[in-house]
Amino acid sequence: MPSAEKTDMKERILQTADRLFYLEGIRAIGVDTIAAAIGISKRTLYNHFPSKDALIAAYLERRFVKARQSDKSPVEQILGTFDSLERRFAAKDFRGCPFVNAVAELGPKDRAVKKIAVAFKESRRLWFRDLLLQLDVDDPEGLATQLTLLVDGSIAQDLVRDDPSMARAAKEAARVLLVNAGVAVAR
Amino acid sequence: MPSAEKTDMKERILQTADRLFYLEGIRAIGVDTIAAAIGISKRTLYNHFPSKDALIAAYLERRFVKARQSDKSPVEQILGTFDSLERRFAAKDFRGCPFVNAVAELGPKDRAVKKIAVAFKESRRLWFRDLLLQLDVDDPEGLATQLTLLVDGSIAQDLVRDDPSMARAAKEAARVLLVNAGVAVAR
DNA sequence: GCTTGATTACACAGGTCGGTGTAATTAGAA
DNA sequence: TTCTAATTACACCGACCTGTGTAATCAAGC
Secondary structure, eight states: OOHHHHHHHHHHHHHHHHHHHHHHOTTTOOHHHHHHHHTOOHHHHHHHOSSHHHHHHHHHHHHOOOOOOOOSOHHHHHHHHHHHHHHHHHSTTOOSOHHHHHHHHHOTTOHHHHHHHHHHHHHHHHHHHHHHHTTTOSOHHHHHHHHHHHHHHHHHHHHHHOOTHHHHHHHHHHHHHHHHTTOOOOO | OOHHHHHHHHHHHHHHHHHHHHHHOTTTOOHHHHHHHHTOOHHHHHHHOSSHHHHHHHHHHHHOOOOOOOOSOHHHHHHHHHHHHHHHHHSTTOOSOHHHHHHHHHOTTOHHHHHHHHHHHHHHHHHHHHHHHTTTOSOHHHHHHHHHHHHHHHHHHHHHHOOTHHHHHHHHHHHHHHHHTTOOOOO
Protein backbone atom coordinates (compact mmCIF):
# COMPACT_ATOMS: atom_id res chain seq x y z
CA MET A 1 0.00 0.00 0.00
CA PRO A 2 2.25 2.80 -1.18
CA SER A 3 0.55 5.67 0.57
CA ALA A 4 2.97 8.20 -0.87
CA GLU A 5 2.58 6.87 -4.39
CA LYS A 6 -1.17 6.73 -4.13
CA THR A 7 -1.40 10.46 -3.63
CA ASP A 8 1.28 10.87 -6.22
CA MET A 9 -0.80 8.93 -8.71
CA LYS A 10 -3.85 11.10 -8.05
CA GLU A 11 -1.70 14.18 -8.36
CA ARG A 12 -0.07 12.89 -11.54
CA ILE A 13 -3.50 12.33 -13.05
CA LEU A 14 -4.56 15.81 -12.05
CA GLN A 15 -1.42 17.40 -13.45
CA THR A 16 -1.89 15.74 -16.82
CA ALA A 17 -5.61 16.41 -16.88
CA ASP A 18 -4.90 20.05 -16.07
CA ARG A 19 -2.46 20.43 -18.91
CA LEU A 20 -4.63 18.69 -21.50
CA PHE A 21 -7.97 20.13 -20.39
CA TYR A 22 -6.57 23.63 -20.36
CA LEU A 23 -4.56 23.50 -23.57
CA GLU A 24 -6.89 21.44 -25.73
CA GLY A 25 -10.26 21.87 -24.09
CA ILE A 26 -12.31 19.77 -21.70
CA ARG A 27 -14.60 18.29 -24.33
CA ALA A 28 -11.73 17.69 -26.71
CA ILE A 29 -9.83 15.46 -24.29
CA GLY A 30 -11.13 12.01 -23.43
CA VAL A 31 -10.20 9.98 -20.39
CA ASP A 32 -8.34 7.52 -22.61
CA THR A 33 -6.14 10.35 -23.83
CA ILE A 34 -5.28 11.41 -20.30
CA ALA A 35 -4.50 7.86 -19.19
CA ALA A 36 -2.38 7.25 -22.26
CA ALA A 37 -0.46 10.49 -21.72
CA ILE A 38 0.48 9.37 -18.20
CA GLY A 39 1.15 5.81 -19.28
CA ILE A 40 -1.41 4.26 -16.97
CA SER A 41 -4.45 2.18 -17.69
CA LYS A 42 -7.85 3.78 -17.93
CA ARG A 43 -8.91 1.53 -15.06
CA THR A 44 -6.41 3.15 -12.72
CA LEU A 45 -7.75 6.57 -13.59
CA TYR A 46 -11.25 5.42 -12.71
CA ASN A 47 -9.92 4.02 -9.45
CA HIS A 48 -9.02 7.56 -8.42
CA PHE A 49 -11.90 9.50 -9.95
CA PRO A 50 -15.41 8.09 -10.20
CA SER A 51 -16.20 9.91 -13.43
CA LYS A 52 -14.89 12.43 -15.90
CA ASP A 53 -17.14 15.02 -14.31
CA ALA A 54 -15.36 14.47 -10.99
CA LEU A 55 -12.02 14.89 -12.74
CA ILE A 56 -13.22 18.12 -14.32
CA ALA A 57 -14.36 19.40 -10.93
CA ALA A 58 -11.02 18.52 -9.36
CA TYR A 59 -9.22 20.21 -12.24
CA LEU A 60 -11.11 23.47 -11.72
CA GLU A 61 -10.72 23.35 -7.94
CA ARG A 62 -7.00 22.89 -8.34
CA ARG A 63 -6.91 25.92 -10.61
CA PHE A 64 -8.57 27.92 -7.88
CA VAL A 65 -5.36 29.15 -6.29
CA LYS A 66 -5.67 31.67 -3.53
CA ALA A 67 -3.94 35.01 -3.93
CA ARG A 68 -0.58 35.02 -2.23
CA GLN A 69 0.55 37.51 0.35
CA SER A 70 2.78 40.33 -0.75
CA ASP A 71 4.68 43.10 0.96
CA LYS A 72 4.38 45.45 -1.99
CA SER A 73 2.14 48.47 -1.81
CA PRO A 74 -1.51 48.07 -2.80
CA VAL A 75 -1.00 50.15 -5.93
CA GLU A 76 1.98 48.07 -6.96
CA GLN A 77 0.02 44.90 -6.38
CA ILE A 78 -2.91 46.13 -8.45
CA LEU A 79 -0.86 47.34 -11.37
CA GLY A 80 1.52 44.41 -11.02
CA THR A 81 -1.43 42.15 -11.75
CA PHE A 82 -1.36 43.33 -15.33
CA ASP A 83 2.40 42.81 -15.58
CA SER A 84 1.88 39.23 -14.48
CA LEU A 85 -0.90 38.92 -17.02
CA GLU A 86 1.36 40.13 -19.80
CA ARG A 87 3.99 37.57 -18.89
CA ARG A 88 1.38 34.82 -18.88
CA PHE A 89 0.02 36.01 -22.22
CA ALA A 90 3.49 35.84 -23.70
CA ALA A 91 3.88 32.22 -22.64
CA LYS A 92 2.84 29.94 -25.45
CA ASP A 93 0.87 27.67 -23.14
CA PHE A 94 -1.62 30.39 -22.23
CA ARG A 95 -5.12 29.74 -23.41
CA GLY A 96 -7.47 32.11 -21.65
CA CYS A 97 -9.26 31.79 -18.34
CA PRO A 98 -9.92 28.13 -17.53
CA PHE A 99 -13.14 29.01 -15.75
CA VAL A 100 -14.58 31.11 -18.55
CA ASN A 101 -13.53 28.43 -21.01
CA ALA A 102 -15.18 25.73 -18.95
CA VAL A 103 -18.45 27.66 -18.76
CA ALA A 104 -18.29 28.30 -22.49
CA GLU A 105 -17.53 24.66 -23.24
CA LEU A 106 -19.90 22.91 -20.89
CA GLY A 107 -22.89 25.13 -21.37
CA PRO A 108 -25.24 26.92 -19.02
CA LYS A 109 -26.74 23.74 -17.52
CA ASP A 110 -23.61 22.67 -15.68
CA ARG A 111 -24.35 24.34 -12.38
CA ALA A 112 -21.32 22.89 -10.60
CA VAL A 113 -18.88 24.38 -13.08
CA LYS A 114 -20.62 27.71 -13.07
CA LYS A 115 -20.58 27.81 -9.28
CA ILE A 116 -16.82 27.44 -9.00
CA ALA A 117 -16.30 29.88 -11.85
CA VAL A 118 -18.36 32.51 -10.05
CA ALA A 119 -16.45 31.83 -6.83
CA PHE A 120 -13.16 32.36 -8.61
CA LYS A 121 -14.22 35.61 -10.25
CA GLU A 122 -15.57 36.89 -6.98
CA SER A 123 -12.41 35.98 -5.09
CA ARG A 124 -10.35 38.05 -7.47
CA ARG A 125 -12.76 40.95 -7.18
CA LEU A 126 -12.51 40.79 -3.39
CA TRP A 127 -8.72 40.73 -3.63
CA PHE A 128 -8.87 43.98 -5.60
CA ARG A 129 -11.41 45.43 -3.22
CA ASP A 130 -9.31 44.74 -0.13
CA LEU A 131 -6.34 46.46 -1.73
CA LEU A 132 -8.53 49.43 -2.67
CA LEU A 133 -9.83 49.64 0.88
CA GLN A 134 -6.26 50.32 1.99
CA LEU A 135 -6.14 53.15 -0.52
CA ASP A 136 -9.22 54.89 0.83
CA VAL A 137 -10.98 55.29 -2.48
CA ASP A 138 -14.59 56.37 -2.72
CA ASP A 139 -16.14 53.26 -4.19
CA PRO A 140 -13.85 50.27 -3.63
CA GLU A 141 -16.57 47.79 -4.61
CA GLY A 142 -17.32 49.40 -7.94
CA LEU A 143 -13.71 50.10 -8.78
CA ALA A 144 -12.76 46.53 -7.94
CA THR A 145 -15.43 45.32 -10.36
CA GLN A 146 -14.08 47.62 -13.06
CA LEU A 147 -10.56 46.26 -12.56
CA THR A 148 -11.85 42.71 -13.01
CA LEU A 149 -13.46 43.81 -16.26
CA LEU A 150 -10.06 44.95 -17.50
CA VAL A 151 -8.48 41.67 -16.42
CA ASP A 152 -11.10 39.47 -18.08
CA GLY A 153 -11.29 41.71 -21.10
CA SER A 154 -7.57 41.49 -21.74
CA ILE A 155 -7.68 37.72 -21.24
CA ALA A 156 -10.49 37.32 -23.78
CA GLN A 157 -8.78 39.61 -26.25
CA ASP A 158 -5.46 37.83 -25.92
CA LEU A 159 -7.19 34.47 -26.30
CA VAL A 160 -8.42 35.37 -29.76
CA ARG A 161 -5.68 37.79 -30.82
CA ASP A 162 -2.57 36.25 -29.26
CA ASP A 163 -1.50 39.77 -28.43
CA PRO A 164 0.14 40.13 -25.00
CA SER A 165 0.09 43.92 -25.31
CA MET A 166 -3.56 43.74 -24.35
CA ALA A 167 -2.34 43.43 -20.77
CA ARG A 168 -0.48 46.71 -21.10
CA ALA A 169 -3.55 48.45 -22.52
CA ALA A 170 -5.51 47.15 -19.55
CA LYS A 171 -2.83 48.40 -17.19
CA GLU A 172 -2.99 51.89 -18.69
CA ALA A 173 -6.76 51.93 -18.28
CA ALA A 174 -6.42 50.70 -14.70
CA ARG A 175 -3.99 53.50 -14.00
CA VAL A 176 -6.48 56.06 -15.28
CA LEU A 177 -9.22 54.57 -13.12
CA LEU A 178 -6.98 54.68 -10.04
CA VAL A 179 -5.92 58.26 -10.64
CA ASN A 180 -9.53 59.23 -11.19
CA ALA A 181 -10.33 57.70 -7.80
CA GLY A 182 -7.76 59.93 -6.16
CA VAL A 183 -5.01 57.37 -5.78
CA ALA A 184 -1.45 58.64 -6.09
CA VAL A 185 0.10 56.52 -8.83
CA ALA A 186 3.77 56.67 -9.69
CA ARG A 187 4.30 57.59 -13.29
CA MET B 1 -37.33 24.00 -58.33
CA PRO B 2 -38.52 26.37 -55.66
CA SER B 3 -35.81 28.98 -55.92
CA ALA B 4 -37.27 31.05 -53.11
CA GLU B 5 -37.67 28.07 -50.84
CA LYS B 6 -34.20 26.83 -51.57
CA THR B 7 -32.62 29.92 -50.08
CA ASP B 8 -35.21 29.82 -47.36
CA MET B 9 -34.14 26.31 -46.49
CA LYS B 10 -30.50 27.31 -46.21
CA GLU B 11 -31.49 30.28 -44.09
CA ARG B 12 -33.74 28.16 -41.94
CA ILE B 13 -30.86 25.77 -41.29
CA LEU B 14 -28.61 28.66 -40.42
CA GLN B 15 -31.14 30.20 -38.07
CA THR B 16 -31.59 26.97 -36.15
CA ALA B 17 -27.88 26.22 -36.13
CA ASP B 18 -27.25 29.72 -34.81
CA ARG B 19 -29.68 29.32 -31.98
CA LEU B 20 -28.48 25.88 -30.93
CA PHE B 21 -24.76 26.48 -31.45
CA TYR B 22 -24.92 29.69 -29.49
CA LEU B 23 -27.13 28.55 -26.65
CA GLU B 24 -25.84 25.02 -26.14
CA GLY B 25 -22.38 25.10 -27.65
CA ILE B 26 -20.92 24.03 -30.96
CA ARG B 27 -19.53 20.74 -29.76
CA ALA B 28 -22.64 19.96 -27.77
CA ILE B 29 -24.95 20.12 -30.81
CA GLY B 30 -24.83 17.46 -33.49
CA VAL B 31 -26.10 17.82 -37.02
CA ASP B 32 -28.87 15.35 -36.25
CA THR B 33 -30.10 17.64 -33.50
CA ILE B 34 -30.21 20.61 -35.83
CA ALA B 35 -32.03 18.69 -38.57
CA ALA B 36 -34.52 17.31 -36.07
CA ALA B 37 -35.17 20.76 -34.63
CA ILE B 38 -36.10 22.06 -38.09
CA GLY B 39 -38.01 18.96 -38.99
CA ILE B 40 -35.92 18.09 -42.03
CA SER B 41 -33.84 15.07 -42.82
CA LYS B 42 -30.14 15.06 -42.13
CA ARG B 43 -29.63 14.45 -45.84
CA THR B 44 -31.20 17.80 -46.70
CA LEU B 45 -28.88 19.56 -44.30
CA TYR B 46 -25.90 17.96 -46.00
CA ASN B 47 -27.31 19.03 -49.36
CA HIS B 48 -26.87 22.64 -48.27
CA PHE B 49 -23.66 22.38 -46.27
CA PRO B 50 -20.85 19.98 -47.17
CA SER B 51 -19.81 19.43 -43.56
CA LYS B 52 -20.42 20.52 -40.01
CA ASP B 53 -17.29 22.65 -40.21
CA ALA B 54 -18.82 24.57 -43.11
CA LEU B 55 -21.97 25.08 -41.08
CA ILE B 56 -19.92 26.36 -38.16
CA ALA B 57 -18.10 28.77 -40.45
CA ALA B 58 -21.38 30.02 -41.91
CA TYR B 59 -22.77 30.42 -38.41
CA LEU B 60 -19.86 32.59 -37.33
CA GLU B 61 -19.89 34.63 -40.52
CA ARG B 62 -23.58 35.29 -40.06
CA ARG B 63 -22.87 36.48 -36.52
CA PHE B 64 -20.38 38.93 -37.96
CA VAL B 65 -22.84 41.76 -38.38
CA LYS B 66 -21.44 45.08 -39.42
CA ALA B 67 -22.00 48.06 -37.18
CA ARG B 68 -25.03 50.01 -38.26
CA GLN B 69 -25.03 53.68 -39.09
CA SER B 70 -26.32 56.09 -36.49
CA ASP B 71 -27.04 59.78 -36.31
CA LYS B 72 -26.27 59.99 -32.63
CA SER B 73 -23.16 61.73 -31.41
CA PRO B 74 -19.95 59.70 -31.13
CA VAL B 75 -20.03 59.88 -27.34
CA GLU B 76 -23.61 58.70 -27.28
CA GLN B 77 -22.76 55.84 -29.60
CA ILE B 78 -19.80 54.78 -27.49
CA LEU B 79 -21.61 54.88 -24.17
CA GLY B 80 -24.77 53.54 -25.76
CA THR B 81 -22.82 50.41 -26.62
CA PHE B 82 -22.83 49.49 -22.95
CA ASP B 83 -26.55 50.18 -22.64
CA SER B 84 -27.15 47.77 -25.50
CA LEU B 85 -24.89 45.28 -23.77
CA GLU B 86 -26.86 45.55 -20.56
CA ARG B 87 -30.10 44.86 -22.42
CA ARG B 88 -28.54 41.84 -24.11
CA PHE B 89 -27.19 40.58 -20.78
CA ALA B 90 -30.65 40.83 -19.26
CA ALA B 91 -32.12 38.67 -22.02
CA LYS B 92 -32.13 35.05 -20.93
CA ASP B 93 -30.80 33.84 -24.27
CA PHE B 94 -27.51 35.63 -23.87
CA ARG B 95 -24.53 33.35 -23.53
CA GLY B 96 -21.39 35.36 -24.04
CA CYS B 97 -19.49 36.25 -27.18
CA PRO B 98 -20.00 33.59 -29.85
CA PHE B 99 -16.50 34.15 -31.21
CA VAL B 100 -14.74 33.85 -27.87
CA ASN B 101 -16.85 30.80 -27.09
CA ALA B 102 -15.98 29.21 -30.43
CA VAL B 103 -12.27 29.76 -29.88
CA ALA B 104 -12.58 28.35 -26.37
CA GLU B 105 -14.56 25.35 -27.59
CA LEU B 106 -12.68 24.43 -30.73
CA GLY B 107 -9.18 24.95 -29.43
CA PRO B 108 -6.16 26.80 -30.72
CA LYS B 109 -5.66 24.59 -33.77
CA ASP B 110 -8.76 25.74 -35.61
CA ARG B 111 -7.20 28.54 -37.58
CA ALA B 112 -10.34 29.34 -39.55
CA VAL B 113 -12.38 30.01 -36.46
CA LYS B 114 -9.64 32.05 -34.87
CA LYS B 115 -9.29 34.13 -38.01
CA ILE B 116 -12.91 35.23 -38.10
CA ALA B 117 -12.87 35.82 -34.35
CA VAL B 118 -9.90 38.14 -34.71
CA ALA B 119 -11.59 39.93 -37.60
CA PHE B 120 -14.70 40.50 -35.50
CA LYS B 121 -12.78 41.84 -32.52
CA GLU B 122 -10.77 44.12 -34.74
CA SER B 123 -13.87 45.43 -36.53
CA ARG B 124 -15.34 46.50 -33.23
CA ARG B 125 -12.11 48.12 -32.18
CA LEU B 126 -12.05 50.06 -35.46
CA TRP B 127 -15.65 51.12 -34.92
CA PHE B 128 -14.64 52.60 -31.57
CA ARG B 129 -11.53 54.17 -33.09
CA ASP B 130 -13.45 55.90 -35.86
CA LEU B 131 -15.83 57.39 -33.33
CA LEU B 132 -12.90 58.52 -31.22
CA LEU B 133 -11.26 60.14 -34.22
CA GLN B 134 -14.30 62.40 -34.47
CA LEU B 135 -13.72 63.37 -30.86
CA ASP B 136 -10.12 64.45 -31.40
CA VAL B 137 -8.64 62.45 -28.55
CA ASP B 138 -4.91 62.01 -28.14
CA ASP B 139 -4.62 58.26 -28.66
CA PRO B 140 -7.71 56.96 -30.47
CA GLU B 141 -6.05 53.60 -31.19
CA GLY B 142 -5.14 52.89 -27.60
CA LEU B 143 -8.37 54.19 -26.17
CA ALA B 144 -10.36 52.13 -28.64
CA THR B 145 -8.48 49.04 -27.47
CA GLN B 146 -9.25 49.88 -23.86
CA LEU B 147 -12.94 50.22 -24.66
CA THR B 148 -12.95 46.78 -26.24
CA LEU B 149 -11.38 45.42 -23.07
CA LEU B 150 -14.32 46.78 -21.11
CA VAL B 151 -16.79 45.29 -23.58
CA ASP B 152 -15.22 41.83 -23.58
CA GLY B 153 -14.59 41.97 -19.86
CA SER B 154 -18.21 42.67 -19.08
CA ILE B 155 -19.30 39.92 -21.48
CA ALA B 156 -17.03 37.36 -19.81
CA GLN B 157 -18.12 38.45 -16.35
CA ASP B 158 -21.80 38.30 -17.24
CA LEU B 159 -21.32 34.89 -18.83
CA VAL B 160 -20.19 33.38 -15.54
CA ARG B 161 -22.07 35.61 -13.10
CA ASP B 162 -25.34 36.25 -14.93
CA ASP B 163 -25.10 39.82 -13.70
CA PRO B 164 -26.21 42.43 -16.28
CA SER B 165 -24.96 45.23 -14.03
CA MET B 166 -21.48 44.39 -15.30
CA ALA B 167 -22.41 46.43 -18.36
CA ARG B 168 -23.10 49.46 -16.20
CA ALA B 169 -19.78 49.05 -14.40
CA ALA B 170 -18.08 48.95 -17.78
CA LYS B 171 -19.98 52.05 -18.87
CA GLU B 172 -18.81 53.95 -15.80
CA ALA B 173 -15.22 52.96 -16.50
CA ALA B 174 -15.60 53.97 -20.13
CA ARG B 175 -16.91 57.35 -19.04
CA VAL B 176 -13.84 57.88 -16.87
CA LEU B 177 -11.55 56.93 -19.72
CA LEU B 178 -13.32 59.34 -22.07
CA VAL B 179 -13.20 62.22 -19.59
CA ASN B 180 -9.54 61.50 -18.98
CA ALA B 181 -8.97 61.79 -22.74
CA GLY B 182 -10.49 65.26 -22.71
CA VAL B 183 -13.88 64.34 -24.10
CA ALA B 184 -16.84 66.33 -22.84
CA VAL B 185 -19.26 63.75 -21.49
CA ALA B 186 -22.73 64.65 -20.32
CA ARG B 187 -23.25 63.65 -16.71
C1' DG C 1 -48.10 13.85 -68.57
C1' DC C 2 -43.35 14.12 -68.25
C1' DT C 3 -39.10 15.74 -66.61
C1' DT C 4 -36.27 17.68 -63.11
C1' DG C 5 -34.59 18.69 -58.84
C1' DA C 6 -35.30 18.90 -53.98
C1' DT C 7 -36.55 16.32 -50.13
C1' DT C 8 -37.61 12.18 -47.73
C1' DA C 9 -36.85 7.83 -44.88
C1' DC C 10 -33.60 4.73 -43.49
C1' DA C 11 -29.90 1.94 -43.06
C1' DC C 12 -25.18 1.90 -42.26
C1' DA C 13 -20.18 2.68 -41.98
C1' DG C 14 -16.37 3.99 -39.06
C1' DG C 15 -15.08 6.38 -35.27
C1' DT C 16 -14.95 8.26 -30.43
C1' DC C 17 -16.82 8.64 -26.14
C1' DG C 18 -17.58 7.50 -20.98
C1' DG C 19 -17.64 3.73 -18.22
C1' DT C 20 -17.45 -1.35 -16.60
C1' DG C 21 -16.11 -6.26 -15.81
C1' DT C 22 -12.53 -9.48 -15.12
C1' DA C 23 -8.66 -11.95 -14.36
C1' DA C 24 -3.76 -11.59 -14.13
C1' DT C 25 0.20 -9.18 -12.28
C1' DT C 26 2.98 -6.50 -9.32
C1' DA C 27 4.99 -4.92 -5.05
C1' DG C 28 5.04 -3.72 -0.39
C1' DA C 29 3.89 -5.07 4.61
C1' DA C 30 3.28 -8.65 7.91
C1' DT D 1 6.33 -16.47 2.53
C1' DT D 2 1.89 -14.84 2.65
C1' DC D 3 -1.53 -11.48 2.58
C1' DT D 4 -3.19 -7.20 0.63
C1' DA D 5 -4.01 -3.62 -2.31
C1' DA D 6 -2.91 -1.20 -6.41
C1' DT D 7 -2.26 -1.57 -11.08
C1' DT D 8 -2.40 -3.89 -15.40
C1' DA D 9 -4.21 -5.56 -20.03
C1' DC D 10 -8.08 -6.08 -22.59
C1' DA D 11 -12.42 -6.89 -24.07
C1' DC D 12 -16.75 -4.92 -24.18
C1' DC D 13 -21.06 -2.08 -23.75
C1' DG D 14 -24.33 1.42 -25.25
C1' DA D 15 -24.51 5.86 -26.80
C1' DC D 16 -23.38 9.37 -29.82
C1' DC D 17 -20.88 11.39 -33.61
C1' DT D 18 -20.04 12.90 -38.75
C1' DG D 19 -20.95 11.56 -43.08
C1' DT D 20 -22.72 8.52 -47.09
C1' DG D 21 -25.53 5.53 -50.14
C1' DT D 22 -29.96 4.53 -51.95
C1' DA D 23 -34.35 4.38 -53.47
C1' DA D 24 -38.73 6.41 -52.96
C1' DT D 25 -41.57 10.59 -52.84
C1' DC D 26 -43.03 15.17 -53.79
C1' DA D 27 -43.79 19.43 -56.30
C1' DA D 28 -43.18 22.61 -59.90
C1' DG D 29 -42.24 23.98 -64.84
C1' DC D 30 -42.62 22.55 -69.60
